[in-house]
Amino acid sequence: MKLTRALTVAGALTLAGVLALAPDAALAQTTLRVVMHSDLKILDPIWTTAYIVRNHGYMIYDTLFAMDAKGDIHPQMVDKHEVSADKLTYTMSLRDGLLWHDGQPVTAEDCVASIKRWAAKDSMGQKMVAFVKEFQVVNPKSFKIVLKEPTGLVLPALGKPSSNVPFMMPKRVAETDPNTQISDTIGSGPFIFKKDEWKPGDKVVYVRNPNYKPRAGAPSWMAGGKVVKVDRVEWRAIPDHQTAINALLAGEIDYIEAPPHDLLPVLKKDPNVRLVRLNQLGGQYTFRFNTLHKPFDNAKVRQAVWYAFNQEDFLKAVVGDPQYYTLCKAMFVCGTPLESTKGMEGLLESNFEKSKALLREAGYDGTPIVLLHSTDLVVLANLAPVAKNLLEKGGFKVDMQSMDWQTLVARRAKKDPPDKGGWHAFLTSWTAADILTPVMAGFFNAGCDKAMFGWPCDKEIESLRDQYARETNPAKLKAIAEALQVRVTQYPTHIHLGQWYVPQAVRKNVTGMIEAPVTVFWNVEKKGN
Amino acid sequence: MYGYIARRLLSTIPVMGVVAIVVFSLLRLTTGDPAAIIAGDSATSQDVADIRTKLGLDRPIVQQFAIWIASVLRGDLGESFFFKKKVTALIAERIEPTLALATCTIILAVSLAVPLGVLAAWRRGTWIDRTVMGFSVLGFSVPVFVIGYALIYVFAIYLSWLPVQGYQRLRDGFAGFIERLILPSITLAVILMALIARITRASVLEVLNADHVRTARAKGLNELAVLGRHALRNAAVPIVTVIGIAVALLIGGVVVTESVYAIPGLGRLTVDAVLARDYPTVQAVILLFSAVYVVINLLVDLTYTLLDPRIRY
Numbered sequence: 154m155k156l157t158r159a160l161t162v163a164g165a166l167t168l169a170g171v172l173a174l175a176p177d178a179a180l181a182q183t184t185l186r187v188v189m190h191s192d193l194k195i196l197d198p199i200w201t202t203a204y205i206v207r208n209h210g211y212m213i214y215d216t217l218f219a220m221d222a223k224g225d226i227h228p229q230m231v232d233k234h235e236v237s238a239d240k241l242t243y244t245m246s247l248r249d250g251l252l253w254h255d256g257q258p259v260t261a262e263d264c265v266a267s268i269k270r271w272a273a274k275d276s277m278g279q280k281m282v283a284f285v286k287e288f289q290v291v292n293p294k295s296f297k298i299v300l301k302e303p304t305g306l307v308l309p310a311l312g313k314p315s316s317n318v319p320f321m322m323p324k325r326v327a328e329t330d331p332n333t334q335i336s337d338t339i340g341s342g343p344f345i346f347k348k349d350e351w352k353p354g355d356k357v358v359y360v361r362n363p364n365y366k367p368r369a370g371a372p373s374w375m376a377g378g379k380v381v382k383v384d385r386v387e388w389r390a391i392p393d394h395q396t397a398i399n400a401l402l403a404g405e406i407d408y409i410e411a412p413p414h415d416l417l418p419v420l421k422k423d424p425n426v427r428l429v430r431l432n433q434l435g436g437q438y439t440f441r442f443n444t445l446h447k448p449f450d451n452a453k454v455r456q457a458v459w460y461a462f463n464q465e466d467f468l469k470a471v472v473g474d475p476q477y478y479t480l481c482k483a484m485f486v487c488g489t490p491l492e493s494t495k496g497m498e499g500l501l502e503s504n505f506e507k508s509k510a511l512l513r514e515a516g517y518d519g520t521p522i523v524l525l526h527s528t529d530l531v532v533l534a535n536l537a538p539v540a541k542n543l544l545e546k547g548g549f550k551v552d553m554q555s556m557d558w559q560t561l562v563a564r565r566a567k568k569d570p571p572d573k574g575g576w577h578a579f580l581t582s583w584t585a586a587d588i589l590t591p592v593m594a595g596f597f598n599a600g601c602d603k604a605m606f607g608w609p610c611d612k613e614i615e616s617l618r619d620q621y622a623r624e625t626n627p628a629k630l631k632a633i634a635e636a637l638q639v640r641v642t643q644y645p646t647h648i649h650l651g652q653w654y655v656p657q658a659v660r661k662n663v664t665g666m667i668e669a670p671v672t673v674f675w676n677v678e679k680k681g682n
Numbered sequence: 683m684y685g686y687i688a689r690r691l692l693s694t695i696p697v698m699g700v701v702a703i704v705v706f707s708l709l710r711l712t713t714g715d716p717a718a719i720i721a722g723d724s725a726t727s728q729d730v731a732d733i734r735t736k737l738g739l740d741r742p743i744v745q746q747f748a749i750w751i752a753s754v755l756r757g758d759l760g761e762s763f764f765f766k767k768k769v770t771a772l773i774a775e776r777i778e779p780t781l782a783l784a785t786c787t788i789i790l791a792v793s794l795a796v797p798l799g800v801l802a803a804w805r806r807g808t809w810i811d812r813t814v815m816g817f818s819v820l821g822f823s824v825p826v827f828v829i830g831y832a833l834i835y836v837f838a839i840y841l842s843w844l845p846v847q848g849y850q851r852l853r854d855g856f857a858g859f860i861e862r863l864i865l866p867s868i869t870l871a872v873i874l875m876a877l878i879a880r881i882t883r884a885s886v887l888e889v890l891n892a893d894h895v896r897t898a899r900a901k902g903l904n905e906l907a908v909l910g911r912h913a914l915r916n917a918a919v920p921i922v923t924v925i926g927i928a929v930a931l932l933i934g935g936v937v938v939t940e941s942v943y944a945i946p947g948l949g950r951l952t953v954d955a956v957l958a959r960d961y962p963t964v965q966a967v968i969l970l971f972s973a974v975y976v977v978i979n980l981l982v983d984l985t986y987t988l989l990d991p992r993i994r995y
Contacts, residue, residue: 192954194764195720202725274729332732334766352775353765354954355849355946391847391944392954399834399846400944556713559959563715566730605726 182384183679185663188397189672190411192390193357196346197334199274202316204584204671211375211673212359212386213254213340214320217245217264218312219376222433222668224490224589226312227376229368230259230321230341240303240625241286246295250366253323254339261296266327268298268311268319273331275317277592280622281310305625306592313593314375314670315586343367343379343675344386357388359674372667372676379675382665386674394531401426401658407679409658410672413531414472420658428656431668434486434585435479438467438650440540441596443577444609446570449522453515455645460511461547462540463503464651470535472653479652484638485594486585487652491631496639501648508547521552523571525564525579529557536580536650565606585652586670590630591621591637596647609646687984694976701972702754702965706747709961715739716763716959737763750965759969760962762955769966772951779849780947782859783939784932786867791874792925798875799882799921800909803890814879821876826935830869830942837865847944866943870935874928881924885917892916918989926982933971 191205198210219229228234232248251259265288272278284304289297298307311319326337338346344359351357367378389406391397394413400406402423412420420426440458448454468478482501485491499507522544526537541551556564561579569575588594597618601610617637624630641647659666662680667673717734718725734740738749753760759769802814838846844865850858889895890913898912940949948967955963986993 194958195766201720276726332736336766352946353767353772354776354950389848389944390946392950393941393944395831396834396847396942396944399839400848403838403842403846405846405848557957559715559719559957560713562718563713563959566715566718566727568727603726 183382184385184387185383185408185674185677185679186387186389186406187408187674188391188400188406188410189388192354192392193351193388194353195334196336196338198320199271199317199331200334204316207316207318208672209346209357210318210320211342211671212344213338213342213346214322215251215340215342215379216312216319216375217268217321218308219374220312220314220586221373221376223373226308229312229376230264234308241300243298243300243307244291244295245298248366248368251341252364253341254345254362254364256364257323258293259321259341260293260324261290262293263324263327264321265290265296266324267321270322270327270329270331271317271319275310275313275319276595276598277306277310277313278317278319280592281306284622302623303625304623305630306622309590309592312375315584341365343381354390356390359386359388360384367675374667374669375671375673379673381675382678383674398658401660404660407660407663411655412658414474414477414655415531417474417656417658425661426658427661428658429666430477430654430656431666431672432585432654432670433668434488434670435652435654436582436584437481437486437588437652438464438471438536438580438582439596440578440580440648440650441565441607442609442645442647443565443571443575443607444646445568446575446577448515448517448520449577451515451517452644453511454517456643457508457511457515457517457547457549458544458648459500459642459645460502460504460508461543461549462648462650463501463543464649466503466543467536467539467650468653470539471532477654477656479654481649481652484641484649485589485591485634489585489589490627491590491634493631493635493638495635496642500642503543503546505546505548512548517548519550521550522577523575524551524553525561525576526553526555527558527561527579528555532582532653532655533558533580540578540580568608580650582653584670591618591634597637597641599644599646604646607646609644611640611644611646613640614644614646683987687980690980690983694973697976698969698972701969702751703747705965705968706750706961709959709964710743710746712959714959716961719958720763750962754969759966762963763960764958765960765963769962772963773948773966773970776946776948776951778851778947779945780936780940780949782849782852782863783866783870783936783945783947784929786863787870787874787932787935788925788929790867791871791878791928794871795875795878796882796914796921799879800886800914802879802883803886803913804905804909806887811883814883818876818880821872824872826869826873826938827942829872830865830939833865833869834942849943849945849947862943862945866939866945869942870932870939873935874931877928877931878921878924882917882921885920886913889913889917915989919986922982922985922989926978929978930975933975 189205193205193209195201195206198206216229217231218226220226230247230251231245234243234245236243247259253259272282284300284302286299286301291297323339326335329335338348343362343365345362347358347360361381361384367380370377372378391400394416397409398412398416398419401409420428442449442455444450464480472478479487481487482494482497483492524537524541527533537553541553544551564576565579567575571577591597595605598604599609599611599614601608617633621630621633624633665676665678667676717737717739718730721729721733762769762772765772798814802811805811834846837844845862848862850862852859895908895912898908936947936949937952940947941953952967
């Protein structure tokens with residue numbers, strides 16, 4: 154009797170245990186588990202330019218136009234668009250069947266409100282709306298953008314691939330003050346944000362949007378058909394790189410967006426993991442001048458840096474493996490329509506004698522260059538020591554000050570003299586997709602107080618950027634970009650230090666990742682769960 | 683007794699006040715600007731200034747402190763700069779993993795370290811004693827993250843017995859909950875075990891030479907009863923004290939352990955908030971940790987009266 158009871162209890166416990174360990178029926182769906190480069194804390198891709206928020210935007214929102222792998226702009230939410238003969242009126246009609254996640258139709262009013270909010274924040278958007286006379290809503294599905302004078306900026310701005318991306322939002326959301334964060338996550342994009350499952354610091358959950366109607370055609374960069382092939386995407390927050398890699402090796406996650414270069418050999422050894430390079434343009438390392446203070450207020454002193462630096466030393470120190478970097482003298486990125494080496498002859502070759510000669514000519518008095526060194530981001534940490542070494546060889550005195558990136562971010566915004574908490578220079582990296590044209594690339598802005606930190610002030614550069622904004626002929630656009638590149642060698646705003654790439658680490662059962670400058674999850678398939 | 687508890691609780695008010703001032707001041711003295719971090723890399727100076735105004739960071743520091751302390755006194759710990767959520771809600775979301783980890787760790791550490799310490803004292807000078815003390819030195823010397831990575835490599839990667847990372851809430855299944863806590867708890871328990879075992883050994887050793895223990899042995903009691911009833915009970919006050927200290931160590935340890943095992947608890951919240959200069963969140967979490975520490979000390983003091991009838995408040 155006792156034995157029977159014991160067996161019954163043991164059986165019940167075993168069953169309970171099995172049930173506890175059995176996968177939940179809901180998990181039978183295909184779930185892609187991803188470790189992104191950062192945790193998602195902010196939900197408004199217009200309010201901030203942070204890349205993780207941009208990536209979140211691509212999950213839940215859609216765009217009117219989008220850029221393909223060739224750099225061409227294609228309609229995305231837009232079905233048809235026409236440009237008047239005088240190039241002053243753009244008429245855009247939306248595709249049929251576009252719905253917000255709450256089931257309401259996407260209207261022209263929504264789009265106009267979205268463009269206005271985006272343009273209030275984005276530098277390219279600001280440039281574009283400076284040409285706009287008015288937005289006219291023609292009917293629920295079409296609207297017009299009427300210009301004061303012709304510009305080639307309208308479509309490139311509306312199809313710009315990186316921060317801030319002109320995502321379309323419902324009118325009630327888009328009417329939020331651009332300086333106030335939105336918390337509404339209703340979009341019309343291929344995924345729906347599961348706000349109830351969002352746990353900052355733990356995970357972000359998206360599910361397939363069953364009502365999304367992809368465009369016809371294959372996906373290419375941010376353009377084309379956004380066909381979702383998984384039921385659910387989870388962005389897991391694993392800030393420790395080693396833990397993320399261990400989790401990938403153990404099959405607990407499927408994908409790491411940005412594994413550090415020094416851990417790639419560990420991943421290469423595992424037969425269940427493959428490394429794929431999806432962002433073919435990669436990023437561009439950049440040395441930024443603060444032009445407000447002596448000695449970098451003197452363009453000739455800044456020119457000396459062009460001669461002191463060479464790209465390879467930086468790339469070797471940070472990336473190491475030549476498979477993941479490219480020497481590239483084109484400021485508007487190699488592999489793009491504006492690629493050019495004009496004006497770069499003899500520069501970036503570590504000609505220290507020339508650098509010293511320029512410093513003598515400029516009357517450099519040995520004022521130490523306050524160089525900000527960020528120590529906590531692996532992809533940036535080794536740049537400043539290389540810069541210090543090359544600058545010193547080129548005749549500069551350097552005071553390299555180490556700090557975490559967030560401190561550097563705060564400090565670079567200060568205009569104070571370097572010996573009173575300001576700075577002379579720092580190094581960063583741009584996603585190449587952010588710097589493809591003179592209007593997009595923020596460091597080319599030489600509008601004095603309106604420019605980004607560093608505050609360069611040059612009428613010739615600004616004139617060339619304005620010409621670029623007005624021009625529509627591709628050949629002339631390239632000529633203007635080249636002239637600008639030459640001008641920046643004479644009036645240096647920043648120095649580009651080569652292109653670099655991060656492969657993404659994916660389990661072998663995951664396929665269909667799209668080559669693009671932004672990590673996106675349409676077209677991705679996963680076998681098994 | 684009740685008067686003593688009331689006095690002790692009242693005395694926490696100035697302590698928490700000092701903690702509030704120190705934490706607030708330290709955060710403002712730390713370099714970094716939450717507005718610049720929120721604005722992102724492509725933001726202009728004007729964008730950053732606008733955000734700073736929105737967050738109230740452009741006001742004088744004294745005014746910022748007055749506003750914060752007034753809302754804390756009303757029970758409002760403020761809103762996170764980044765998550766746009768009430769800090770109390772953030773803490774509520776994150777407290778379960780940390781509590782679970784801390785509880786498992788303490789249970790594991792005490793249940794293993796106390797018997798080991800008693801054993802080492804009882805067998806003083808033998809290989810058992812040397813092994814326990816050797817382990818203790820090792821536990822003190824090896825950093826928490828090294829223990830964590832070593833355990834992950836052996837038990838999660840090589841043997842595939844346990845998951846590498848993550849946390850499962852208790853309501854989502856006990857098996858997954860406990861499975862994910864095993865490695866982090868062991869990682870965190872090692873240093874606590876080292877501490878508790880050493881103190882237990884020293885304390886029991888002292889009592890083992892006392893007259894009442896000799897009398898107990900002379901009465902013919904077996905060694906288990908001598909150690910458990912007569913030696914350990916009388917050696918318990920320092921052991922309870924060190925367990926209280928261990929809880930303080932635990933607070934520091936969860937920060938590292940939660941990062942290594944990607945556990946979304948208060949430790950991770952603290953790290954994320956410090957890195958992002960999320961002042962309201964850091965201030966609230968540190969106030970909470972300080973309050974926990976004060977209460978634990980009070981509980982330890984009260985436990986003395988249960989263990990030693992000679993102690994009265």
